[in-house]
Amino acid sequence: MVHNITSATRLLDLLTVFEGDRRVQTVFTCTESSALDEGTLEFFTSRGMLHIPWEEATVRKFDMAIATSRGGDLHNLRTPLIGAPHGAGYNKLLKREAGSGKREAGSGKREAGSGKREAGSGKREAFGLSPEWLMHDGRVVPSAIILSHDEQRERLAASCPEAVPVSVVAGDPCFDQLQVSAPFREHYRRALGIRPGQKLILVSSTWGRGSILASDDSDTDFLRRVLAELPVDEYRVLAAIHPNAWYGHGAWQLQNWLAPLTEHGLLLPVPDTETWKAALLAADGILGDHGSLTMYGIALGIPAVLGSFSESKVAPHSPMARLGEILPRLSARRPFLPQIEEAAAVQQETAELHQLRETVTSRPGESATLLRRLLYQWLELPEPVTPATPRLVPVPSAVPVGYSSPVERPVYVSASSGESRATVRRYPAPVQRRTMERHLAATHLVADIDDPDARWSRSADVLILPLGRPRHLDGLLSGEDIAARYPGCALLAIEESEDGCLALLRDGVRLRARWQGERPSWASAAIAASVVYDHALSTEHSPRPVRIQVAIGAETEAGLLDIALL
Template structure:
């Protein structure tokens, strides 16, 4: 049985006899310091400049200082991060340490420490929760206002001594705020840009690839809801906006993705978050795991966003995506920071105006908006150079020559197919808004029925479509159109339709999938029967769309039905 005593170094590259056991022969060891999953995702961006250099071994540790410790072990295991305990980390000497958070007793690390932000710069206030045993940290004096988290002496010093040997800034403007918050730290500041912003910009030429990877059909629009954590966040202060986005935006034309801060997932539990959002997930909400880069792909693919005071909102605005604010924590946003300016520039979501109209206004106003362009430019003053500048900083501190190959930002990896949401056998009830076009065709827009609220008046005269077997009597008894199950063995279509009419007292039209592909057999309560089929391109959900078209336009042998900008021809053969 191997020796597991505390006095023995169990991690191979740190053993005194490491040369006997290792395959590569690193000459420098770097410590990656993790505070929580949020900081870990940023840390991996910061460590990319070491890729391809076998002279450098990176090991990771966790400070154990975050209230959001859940998920860290799973994150590290899934990425096979070589990990050592915090106690072991404090007992070893490293050539460099990199941290994207200020939490924990970083002053005890025996290495030159590089401190970097874990978001889009420094934009929020945060006070340290002082424990009795750390009361030797000198309190703030006088009436000086605190600076943003990461730029204030409270987070940069211990017993009057600076903790980091280098403080990474993403923009020159942060240096003046650092001067106000901790003037003695200015000589240690390094403006090195923003690696995340650089990767987002490097990804822009591949927008269509990201859209396809996220499952968007041609012509669909993507709305990204960005929520940080806390009571002032989008989910904390305005979770109803998620409902509104799915209820008011036509489901064939829009996809809605919620990019939720890891602290929400790990603070409340993933199961709980999904339970809260279950009605929205059933209506098609995309909810990617918080420990992946899917949110980056989504921002590149987005047509619009609605956010709050989190970093993702600032990144989206910097990419030029039009957007709105669904919530904003003025009290936690640092004065005169880029986020503070963004809060003053973006319109708030109005409760009584259709959301689609508000998004259209935001899109119309975004092009050429110099104020938003200027705020976006404050994310980094070294665009597309962060990998280069971070690597220069790291290798100079390690006193190691840089690799010969250039350090360049790489596009974000294409998302793997998103896990399909589990769903029941009954399709959600939907309201269909069918409107005649000038050329005699029909434009159809569909909306989840269960999420509706009449406040904005976005559905002037819809009809209700539900599936046979719908358990909610609100829909099953009042539906105008019922999508029927196939006839039972020995049952004719007409007999099955009569059963549907008996069980659904409000139903006028019962529709079945026809025997041919993309065809539909429909019956009306007065005994009429129609067979219809799509010629050429078929719309999504062809039987349901055909049923709504037949309900809205009961006459005519041919109609062009437009769904999500796609014109499709529905024919009713004679006889």
Template structure:
């Protein structure tokens, strides 16, 4: 059987063809790569792809790409029973704060269909619960994900090359040198891209890659080998096809179109219950600035509790947040904060009392304010005190759970203070510049820069059970102005 035409995506392949099968060279046609072209022209629609995938403003999307076979990223991900190496998918979900990062697994269709989609999703279920997106691979979602992503962790599969060609910084979770053709761009990327380190925090490795790789001409050269006819693949292919068909090409040009927006369900089996979180907060006291006294700041970083295991060098002194109804005793019993769901009906027994009994370790119960007030809430303490928390601005993360964690940080700070009322700037994400591994290389993940105000009333020597004194905790931004209403 003699093919009429052998389509290549880069001139470099013709040289390899010449070495391997010189008689085929006259039939070879370098047309470029239609997928690379499509990704390139889809790049301007990054925000649309991110929205369709459910990525929040400011979040970094990490693309986990796996080819098929036992030496692939997925094939090399150890079972949960291996405490010494929890696997990189687990690490990505465990070590990257949930508010700042999302992860999407792009699985090769050969792996997907060999095992079955149900099986793949079942194996990944603990990570899906923690927020991992797992689109069905036959869709265009991998291309949309590359456009939407900020970084990738891959292997020797094609998506590594497409992602690198798109300019994404990346790490290699595995790489099968044995099956990669010598002299191919993939082989070169295998030499150039850093392997995931088992000992360094993943966030630090991604930050390092994001700092170093964009300026690395060697990576750019290797990745550019995805096509030597950028933008031309479809028109060259059409020319080739119509020449064989003996037809004149249509008058209208054929041009790559932007990748369709992913609409399929990327998060199957949605749960009504928020996952238990380990929350690390960092309290910084107010510092006087040129514009008068500043505000204390709290940075909140949240991580899936269920994936932490024995590791956790990325976590110091976290508190545990669960939602009311958490079924796992290992989290319910140790929760520091319990958040009542907005849909909880008001029963005869006040919910806070009920929950302090149910959760022996709990010190804060957050009760959402009535619908329409965004993340405002009442925060009940075990000692009977009560705070009213109000956000002065709104973002997707200004929710009662974050207000409760900010209060937790305020209450557990080192110094005591008798202020009746306080305003705290609350941030999800990088800590103040200079104190964080990646604060310098990326803008604040949430540019809304909401602030939190925490008004405190004086101490409560005369308070009696049943007559709890009330403190006022307010969460405010500078704009709109604080109106003082509780």
């Protein structure tokens, strides 16, 4: 039973226990009870999943049914039902429709089925552990309720004691998969386009009010801020968007809203794949909220800061509520980078976080064995003789890049240098709010001469003429020509090859910059041009030949750049 894309992706984690067993035929259906079930049929079709209408599912007799949500008229099934969570345990609350005993997602269709449900005690109890979602007409609907940790059974006993006898603590298959895949971190980083020496910041947004995407006046503000403040050569930023937000608004709409950020480097994978798992394994830090991905990240030991956290959406006394108490909140008055660096420095040794990590599963590494045992018992089939083991997270087949531009994107660059060393940091210019960004002090603007937004080329300190565009050269052979056409330009850098560039200064001086020896992966004509610009500014008299050791951060491999007079 698929409630929406979110429940479908977790359901696939469970169904791996049947891989290779031709005795088991699986059929899928959508309960048609979610306000956020857009894309479900396409999900079935694109994966070749045999599916039937919900009405047919309720009248046919199957050997077993599995659901990772409680929405829909599950009590109408003529089949033993196995219920499981679709996140990191049972941590969320859902609102009740006044007077009806039903629940809703917050807009559009209601979240619960149309059947009568138990009224419950009115307490704020976790979705999936309360009578409203487990009982119908005085009986427990699921034949078995899968829990990932013993503490969930304690909360179940307090909220719905009738369901305790059918509860089974079977661990967390998603976390076990992440754990067994962790040694292959470098494979996931390469697949996501993370260069050696770069760090990946994962921004995780759940759905609804109070999430990262919905907690500010601008849907892109948290993402914009992280992308704006982190040097582009040292950091990559990936947004993991909850499927309910992605399909609730529509994939096109989310991609359209975030296009100004994906154009400047934001990685935005489709959420119905396992790329988010690969991103977690590749991540160096998380800006999260009250979604399950933040909890999984903490359990993996990844430093995290909360950009948003909605206490009203979180079940009291749950591990997620504890996460909200422990993790630091992102301050608007301080830069993001030192905040995530501080989290990295202290969180590994924090006893409270260590205890919180333990609440994700009380059967670490055992979920495949326990789940297969449970499901085959209900099927009344002997288990396969091969051991039950977690599948590795698949390596993404393509880098999730939203936009690739044929022109060099404009950047603000700091190129602090000494006598023979320069450290370069570049920041995407169009996502900055210049009057507010402290990291832009003492920077110069670098832009492509053909940028379609003429504001950048006309105001740039350094103009880049990439390789293969010789048409400009006839009219730009002197400093006067450059000044006449581009008033802000102090240096025109003509890319000659991957090894460097020819630099024309406004005063007529010409320099050639070439990378020497083994060129670092980040070295480019644009970075060379910024070093030349800084060298020319810092020289009291005319620029002179020099060899400069260039780095893009304190810990990156340096490259050697020779600057020669022509």
